[in-house]
Structure formats: C-alpha cells, structure tokens
Amino acid sequence: MIDSSLKDIAAALRDRKVSAVELATESLARIEARNPKVNAFVTVDREGALTAARAADQRIAAGTAGPLTGIPLAHKDVFCTEGVRTTCGSKMLANFVSPYDAHVVTLLRQAGAVMVGKTNMDEFAMGSSNENSHFGPTRNPWHTDTVPGGSSGGSAAAVAARLVPIATGTDTGGSIRQPASLCGITGIKPTYGTVSRYGMIAYASSLDQGGAFGYSAEDCALLLSAMSGHDPRDSTSLERDTEDYSAALDKPLAGLRVGLPTEFFAAGMSDDVRAAVDAAIAEYRKLGATTVEVSLPNARLAIPAYYVIAPAEASSNLSRFDGVRYGHRAADYSDLNDMYCKSRAQGFGDEVKRRILVGTYVLSHGYYDAYYIKAQKLRRLIANDFQAAFQKCDVIASPVSPSVAFGIGEKSGDPVQMYLSDIYTIAVNLAGLPALSHPAGFGSGDLPVGLQLIGNYFGEARLLNAAHQFQQVTDWHARVPAGF
Ligand code: GLN
Numbered sequence: 001m002i003d004s005s006l007k008d009i010a011a012a013l014r015d016r017k018v019s020a021v022e023l024a025t026e027s028l029a030r031i032e033a034r035n036p037k038v039n040a041f042v043t044v045d046r047e048g049a050l051t052a053a054r055a056a057d058q059r060i061a062a063g064t065a066g067p068l069t070g071i072p073l074a075h076k077d078v079f080c081t082e083g084v085r086t087t088c089g090s091k092m093l094a095n096f097v098s099p100y101d102a103h104v105v106t107l108l109r110q111a112g113a114v115m116v117g118k119t120n121m122d123e124f125a126m127g128s129s130n131e132n133s134h135f136g137p138t139r140n141p142w143h144t145d146t147v148p149g150g151s152s153g154g155s156a157a158a159v160a161a162r163l164v165p166i167a168t169g170t171d172t173g174g175s176i177r178q179p180a181s182l183c184g185i186t187g188i189k190p191t192y193g194t195v196s197r198y199g200m201i202a203y204a205s206s207l208d209q210g211g212a213f214g215y216s217a218e219d220c221a222l223l224l225s226a227m228s229g230h231d232p233r234d235s236t237s238l239e240r241d242t243e244d245y246s247a248a249l250d251k252p253l254a255g256l257r258v259g260l261p262t263e264f265f266a267a268g269m270s271d272d273v274r275a276a277v278d279a280a281i282a283e284y285r286k287l288g289a290t291t292v293e294v295s296l297p298n299a300r301l302a303i304p305a306y307y308v309i310a311p312a313e314a315s316s317n318l319s320r321f322d323g324v325r326y327g328h329r330a331a332d333y334s335d336l337n338d339m340y341c342k343s344r345a346q347g348f349g350d351e352v353k354r355r356i357l358v359g360t361y362v363l364s365h366g367y368y369d370a371y372y373i374k375a376q377k378l379r380r381l382i383a384n385d386f387q388a389a390f391q392k393c394d395v396i397a398s399p400v401s402p403s404v405a406f407g408i409g410e411k412s413g414d415p416v417q418m419y420l421s422d423i424y425t426i427a428v429n430l431a432g433l434p435a436l437s438h439p440a441g442f443g444s445g446d447l448p449v450g451l452q453l454i455g456n457y458f459g460e461a462r463l464l465n466a467a468h469q470f471q472q473v474t475d476w477h478a479r480v481p482a483g484f
Contacts, residue, residue: 001018001022001023001026002023002026002027002030002072002162002164002165003162003165003215003480004165005165005215005216005218005219006067006068006071006165006166006214006218006219006222006223007067007218009023009070009071009165010065010067010068010069010070010071013060013065013069013070014060014065019053019057019060019070020052020053020054020056020057020060020069020070020114021050021053021054021057023053023070023071023072023114024049024050024052024053024072024114024116025050025053026072027049027072027116027163027164028044028046028049028116030161030162030163031044031116031117031163034161034163034484035163037139037141037144037161037483038138038139038140038141038144038148038157038158038161039120039135039136039137039138039139039154040074040119040120040138040148040153040154040155040157040158040161040163041074041117041118041119041120041154041158041163042077042087042089042117042118042119042120042121042133042135042154043077043084043085043087043117043118044116044117045084045115045116045117045118046116048083048084048115049072049114049115049116049117052109052112052113052114052115053070053114055112056069056070056112056114057070059112065112066111066112066226067111067222067226068108068111068112068113068166068222068223068226069111069112069113070112070113070114071112071113071114071165071166072113072114072116072164072165073108073113073114073115073116073164073165073166073167073168073223074115074116074117074118074119074154074155074158074163074164074166074167074168075102075104075105075108075115075117075118075119075155075167075168076118076119076121076152076154076155076167076168076169076170077089077118077119077120077121077154078121078125078170078200078201078203079102079104079105079118079168079199079200079201079210080098080100080101080102080105080199080200080201081098081101081102081105081115081118082098082099082100082101082105083097084097084115084118085097085118086098086118086201087118087134087135088121088123088124088125088201089120089121089122089123089124089125089132089133089134089135089151090123090124090134090347090348090349090352091134091328091346091347091348091349092321092326092327092328092344092347092348093201093321093326093327093328094134094328095328096326096327098199100199101199102196102198102199102200103196103197103198103199103200103231103233103234104168104195104196104199104200104210104227105199107226107227107229108168108226108227111226113166113226116164119138119152119154119155119157119158119167120133120135120136120138120153120154120157121133121150121151121152121153121154121155122150122151122153122175122351123348123349123351123352124201124203124314124318124352125151125152125170125172125175125201125203125208126151126203126314126351126352126355127150127151127351127418128149128150128151128174128175128178128418128419128421128422129147129148129149129150129153129406129408129411129412129418129421130147130148130149130150130151130153130154130157130179131147131150131408131409131412132150132151132349132350132351132352133154134349137408138153138154138157139157139408140157140160140182140183140405140447141157141160141161141183141481141483141484142160142183142184142405142446142447142448142481143405143445143446143447145407145408146182146404146405146406146407146408146445146447147182147405147406147407147408147410148160148179148182148183148405149178149179149180149181149182149183149401149405149421150175150178150179151170151172151175151179152167152169152170152171152175152176152179152187152213153179153183155167155168155169155179155213156169156179156180156182156183156185156187156213157179157183159183159185159213159214159215160183160184160185160481160484161481161484162480162484165214165215165219166212166213166214166219166220166222166223167212167213167214168210168211168212168213168223168227169187169210169211169212169213170200170203170208170209170210170211171189171208171209171210171211171425171429172203172204172207172208172209172310172429173207173306173310173422173425173426173429174400174401174421174422174424174425174426174428174429176188176189176211176212176213176437177189177400177425177435177436177437177450177452178400178401178421178422178425178437180213180400180436180437180438180450181400181401181437181439181448181449181450181452182401182404182405182447182448182450183405183448184439184442184448184450184476184477184479184481185213185214185215185439185477186213186214186215186216186217186219186220186436186437186438186439186467186471186477187211187212187213187214187220187436187437188211188212188217188220188224188434188435188436188437188460188463188464189209189211189428189429189434189435189436190209190211190224190228190434190460191209191238191432191433191434191457191458191459191460192206192207192209192236192429192432192433193209193236193237193238193432194209194228194238194240194434194460195209195210195211195224195227195228196210196229196230196231196233196234196237197209197210197234197236197237198231198233198234198237202313202317203310203313203314203317204309204310204311204312204313204314204317205236205313205317206236206309206313207306207309207310207313207429207430209429210227211224212224212227215477215478216468216471216477217249217436217438217464217465217467217468217470217471217477218246218249218464218468218471220245220436220464221245221246221249221461221464221468222245222246224245224460224464225242225243225244225245225246228242228243229242230242240458243460243461245460245461245464246464247461248461248462248464248465249464249465249468249469250465250468251465251469252287252288252469253284253287253288253289253465253466253469254287254288254289255288255289255290256284256287256288256289256290256394256395256466257289257290257291257292257392257393257394257395258281258284258289258290258291258292258393258394258395258396258397259291259292259293259294259389259390259392259393259394259395259396259397260281260291260292260293260294260396260397260398261293261294261295261296261299261389261396261398262293262294262295262296263295263296263297263299263300264296264299264398264399264424265398268402268423269399269402269403270402270403270404270443270444272403272404272443272444272449273399273401273402273403273404273443273449274399275441275443276440276441276442276443276449276451277397277398277399277440277449277451279440279441280397280440280441280451280470280474281397281451283470283473283474284397284466284470286473287469287470287473289466291397292392292393294388294389294392294393294396295385295388295389296382296385296386296389296427297385298378298381298382298384298385299382299385299427301378301381301382302378302382302423302426302427302430303419303420303422303423303426304375304378305375305378305379305382305430306375306422306426306429306430307358307419308358308362308371308372308374308375309372309375309376309379309430310355310359311355311356311358311359311362312359312362312363312372312375313359314352314355314356314359315355315356315357315358315359315360315363316359316363318348318352318356321344321347321348322340322343322344323339323340323343323344323347324339324340327343327347328343328346328347329343330342330343330345330346351415354415362375379430379431382427382430382431383430383431383432385427386427386431386433386454386456387456390456394455394456394459394462395453395454395455395459395462395463395466396453396454396455397451397452397453397454398424398451398452398454399424399449399450399451399452400424400425400437400449400450400451400452401421401422401424401425401450402420402421402423402424403443404442404443404444404445404447404448404449405445405447405448406421424452425452428454432457433454433455433456433457433459434454434455434457434458434459434460434463435452435453435454435455435463436452436453436463436464436467437450437451437452438450438451438453438467438470438471438476438477439451439476439477439479440476441476442476442479448476448479453466453467
C-alpha cells in the first residue's frame with residue numbers, strides 16, 4: 001500500500017481497508033529488508049512509529065483525521081527530534097538527543113504523520129553525493145554503485161526505494177532538487193522563509209530551507225502544506241497565512257509562459273540530460289505552455305558567490321560544536337584549548353573542516369571586503385536577473401543536474417567537480433526563490449533525469465500545478481527501481 005499516492009492511502013485508511021499500524025509495519029518491514037542495500041536510514045524508530053500509528057488509528061476512528069494522518073514519513077537527520085537521536089550525518093552529533101522537536105517535526109506530528117526514522121545525509125548538509133556522511137554513503141536505488149545525490153540523499157533514496165511515501169529534506173544550494181532528480185522522485189524547496197528553521201540544524205542560515213519529497217507533485221503539495229507556516233521562533237519565518245498548495249493543482253496550463261535561460265542551455269549539460277529536458281519542455285508545450293528565452297547573465301557567478309557565503313555562515317554556525325555546549329568531546333586533552341582542538345578535529349569530517357577553514361578566512365579582517373562583501377553584491381545581481389526574467393515568464397525551466405547519478409567515489413577526491421554538480425540549482429537559493437525537480441525521463445545507464453521548475457517568490461502553488469499537470473500525461477514519476 002505504501003507505494004500508492006497519499007490520496008489513495010488516505011482513502012484506504014478512511015475506508016478501513018488498511019490501518020495506520022499496518023502501514024507503519026509495512027514501512028518498517030521494507031526498511032529492514034531493503035535499507036541494507038541503500039543505507040538511507042541512520043536511525044529507525046520502531047517503537048515511536050507504532051505508538052504514533054496507534055494514535056493515528058484512534059484519530060481516524062474518531063473522524064478527526066487530516067490528509068497526512070497515519071502516513072509513514074521519514075525526516076532528514078538535520079531536523080531535531082525529541083527522544084530520537086539527531087546526528088546531522090556527523091560523528092560530532094552521533095549520540096546527540098535533542099530535548100525538543102524542530103517546528104517541522106511538531107507540525108507533522110500534529111498532522112498525524114507517523115515518523116519511522118531519520119535519514120542519512122552529507123555531514124551538516126555539505127555535499128552533493130551523500131558520501132560525506134559519518135554513517136557511510138547512501139546508495140542510489142536505481143543503481144547501487146551510484147550516488148543518490150546530496151545532501152538529502154537518504155530521504156530521496158528512501159522515497160525512491162518505496163520505503164516511505166514522503167520525506168522531509170533541506171536545500172541550501174540544491175540538496176532537495178539534485179537528489180530528487182538523481183533518484184527519480186519529486187522534490188520541492190519553497191521560498192526562503194516558508195518553512196521554519198527552528199530545530200533544523202543550521203548550515204548556512206541565509207540559504208537553508210526545508211522542503212518536501214514525494215512520488216509526485218500532488219504528494220509534495222500535501223506535505224509542503226502541512227510543514228510550512230509562520231513560526232515566531234524563527235526570525236526569518238515569513239508572516240504569511242498558511243497556504244493550501246493542493247488547491248490549484250488541476251488548473252490547465254494553457255497560457256503558462258515558461259522561460260528557458262540561455263546560459264543554462266548553452267553548454268555543460270550532458271547529451272542524455274539535454275534530450276530528456278528538451279522532451280519534457282516539448283511536453284509542456286503540448287499542455288498549452290509557451291516558451292520564451294530569458295537570460296540570467298550573472299548565474300555563472302553563483303557557485304563562486306555561494307562558496308564564499310555558505311562557508312562563512314557555516315564557520316559561524318558550527319562554532320557551537322565544541323565538545324562543551326554540544327557534541328563529541330575528545331577523551332584525552334591537556335587543557336581547554338587542547339580539548340577544543342581535539343574534539344573538533346575528531347568530530348568533524350574533511351569537507352566540514354574545509355568549509356570552516358574557508359569560511360573563517362573569508363570573514364577575517366583583511367579579506368572580508370574582498371570576499372564576503374563582494375559575494376553579497378553578486379548575490380544581489382543574481383537575484384535581480386531572476387526578477388528581470390520573471391517580467392517575461394511565469395516559471396523558468398532548466399536541468400537540475402548536469403549529469404545523471406555519478407559513481408560512488410567518482411568525484412569525492414575533487415571538491416570543485418563536486419561543487420559543479422549544483423551549477424543549475426545554487427542561484428535559486430542565493431535569490432531565495434522556490435523551485436522543484438520532477439522526473440523527466442531517463443539518461444545513460446537507465447538513470448533518472450529531473451527537470452527543474454523555478455518560480456517567483458511565493459510561486460510554489462504554480463510550480464506544483466505545472467508539475468502535476470505534466471504528471472497527468474507522463475509516467476516517469478511512477479517508475480520504480482528494479483528490486484524495490
Ligand atoms: N551541494 C551544496 C553544498 O555542498 C548544497 C548542499 C545543500 O543544499 N545543503 O553546499
């Protein structure tokens with residue numbers, strides 16, 4: 001049953017064809033059987049899941065269930081969960097049990113969703129392949145020698161492998177869209193400030209945003225509706241009314257203006273990705289959309305700007321992991337300074353250390369203006385380009401990732417190659433815009449290719465509407481990897 005749409009699962013629950021306890025049991029059994037192949041979960045909470053499922057069944061019996069009541073769900077291990085450890089993919093937090101829930105976790109608990117566990121991720125959400133996890137790499141269910149993408153690779157793999165129908169993720173530079181693309185599922189990152197960051201372990205605070213993974217845009221709309229909304233505990237949370245992202249899914253696409261950025265289609269994308277992306281855009285034309293060329297001249301500066309701003313914020317955010325306030329503490333040390341040094345040297349992995357070093361450097365007195373301030377100015381230019389483009393179009397379509405899933409180990413020795421995986425996604429975070437990835441076909445090695453749709457601020461409903469209409473006439477999103 002858990003490979004069905006959320007709507008069908010909810011109907012089956014309502015009609016008593018299945019119970020929430022049966023759904024949780026099904027999800028837990030699949031995790032037990034299939035997770036060893038993909039390593040998508042860091043922690044499984046069997047007891048918690050069954051307790052939540054029993055409560056959901058009572059709610060269903062009482063007639064007070066919502067659309068997510070009784071639905072099994074996984075949280076990226078960046079969201080704090082009271083009583084269940086939250087590792088952020090790091091040795092630093094391998095034994096950390098949060099005393100409170102992240103706002104997103106609270107909202108989904110209140111909605112009656114049943115958390116079965118926490119998913120693997122690149123350490124502190126830094127990475128594009130999930131190879132930076134202290135808990136070992138997650139594998140792509142479509143081909144287990146390839147990466148699922150990152151940093152929310154565990155959540156994407158868990159949904160693609162049909163271990164859970166929905167999962168949460170976070171996206172700082174592409175970490176929802178890129179793994180969604182590489183794993184052949186749908187994933188959305190909303191406008192910055194839509195999903196509360198309270199209890200979501202911070203990587204780069206001005207870029208981090210929570211979002212949703214599902215089999216389809218329709219399912220993502222349900223999950224995103226439940227997890228977004230104003231939260232006074234997050235000062236960057238937007239003071240807007242909560243939105244029902246499912247309301248406009250059925251709107252026809254006639255007249256939709258789809259912008260195609262010249263720079264994204266110029267070079268860099270592999271031929272198999274281009275073929276799938278072109279075919280998907282042709283499908284949108286058949287649905288009544290028109291296409292128009294737009295330009296994002298400063299998008300080429302997105303990766304350099306991001307790799308100044310994100311490490312700068314990370315170096316500040318990660319200073320709290322010192323073995324005193326939080327995290328791993330070295331067993332032997334001579335004095336306080338030695339304890340800090342040894343605890344952080346042991347607790348953080350190489351990529352995290354690299355970013356702390358870069359971030360500290362760009363924020364240092366002599367270099368702040370040359371790097372950090374300059375990067376912030378580029379950020380403004382990039383955001384302005386999008387506003388100019390949205391004068392001519394309603395949504396922007398582009399590839400998500402320059403290639404299909406790459407091999408485990410293929411890029412892990414070359415950070416710059418790894419950083420380039422996010423060449424089409426990072427500008428969106430710098431501008432704070434909403435964007436999604438939906439399955440658009442298959443490329444070399446029969447691996448999935450995604451299409452990115454980028455909207456203007458608060459354009460989530462339109463993006464989900466477009467993807468939903470696309471999914472009414474295509475079945476890429478319904479394909480399941482062999483053996484799962
Ligand atoms: N791959 C990018 C990075 O390593 C983005 C990660 C993310 O979105 N969390 O920073």
